[in-house]
Amino acid sequence: MAKTYAIAIDGPAGAGKSTIAKRLAKELGYYYVDTGAIYRTVAYFLDLLGVSPKDVDGVERYIDELTIEIEYDEEGKQHMIMNGMDVTGEIRTQDISQKASLVSAHAVVREMLLDMQRDVAKVHNVIMDGRDIGTVVLPKADVKIFLTASPEVRAKRRTDELLAKGQTAEYEVVLKEIQQRDYQDTHREIAPLKMAKDSIKLDTSELDIDGVIDAMKKIIGEKIPL
Ligand code: DC
Numbered sequence: 001m002a003k004t005y006a007i008a009i010d011g012p013a014g015a016g017k018s019t020i021a022k023r024l025a026k027e028l029g030y031y032y033v034d035t036g037a038i039y040r041t042v043a044y045f046l047d048l049l050g051v052s053p054k055d056v057d058g059v060e061r062y063i064d065e066l067t068i069e070i071e072y073d074e075e076g077k078q079h080m081i082m083n084g085m086d087v088t089g090e091i092r093t094q095d096i097s098q099k100a101s102l103v104s105a106h107a108v109v110r111e112m113l114l115d116m117q118r119d120v121a122k123v124h125n126v127i128m129d130g131r132d133i134g135t136v137v138l139p140k141a142d143v144k145i146f147l148t149a150s151p152e153v154r155a156k157r158r159t160d161e162l163l164a165k166g167q168t169a170e171y172e173v174v175l176k177e178i179q180q181r182d183y184q185d186t187h188r189e190i191a192p193l194k195m196a197k198d199s200i201k202l203d204t205s206e207l208d209i210d211g212v213i214d215a216m217k218k219i220i221g222e223k224i225p226l
């Protein structure tokens with residue numbers, strides 16, 4: 001099998017991972033794998049069944065009834081297919097963000113999703129973003145970048161993004177949710193959000209999108225042929 005390249009991007013909610021990774025993937029001709037969307041799909045499925053994301057027994061009981069597929073349309077956009085249904089749009093709410101964070105702490109959920117994520121990277125060049133890509137999913141990734149920004153900057157960006165989509169969003173509420181998610185994602189026992197030892201940290205607080213893309217290309221270009 002031909003060598004495939006993997007770029008792992010980890011970082012907290014709202015650091016700009018998906019916006020940046022999407023654009024870079026397009027420029028480099030790589031597959032963009034948004035792993036948060038997979039956890040969101042699990043959260044959405046359990047939510048439809050009325051199972052609390054904190055209910056260990058409930059999660060274990062129903063998880064086997066869920067099949068998830070990742071599909072890409074002709075524009076390279078990732079679609080999440082839950083038991084045959086496209087739920088790409090439905091999983092993008094603040095409520096599902098919180099539930100995905102809680103659901104992602106369960107061992108049974110993380111195990112189920114691990115191979116799915118690794119399989120994509122086996123056959124395609126990927127830019128994969130999440131919380132544990134450089135540490136757990138693709139520990140041998142060619143490039144690892146840890147994207148971060150202050151909670152205030154991330155909350156402002158997320159608020160603007162939600163408003164632009166026509167959803168309601170209040171900065172103070174979004175900030176609290178981001179802080180809560182940071183806490184949950186960094187304090188869970190399995191695969192918590194943390195920087196891999198060989199990861200390069202990029203603080204995007206003071207950078208616009210073009211600035212981040214330039215900085216990332218420089219980092220990536222030193223490790224793999226562009
Ligand atoms: O990136 P996101 O905001 O769509 O992710 C939603 C939640 O999913 C996040 O709060 C934690 C969880 N997640 C995870 O545990 N591991 C990943 N690789 C990606 C997301």
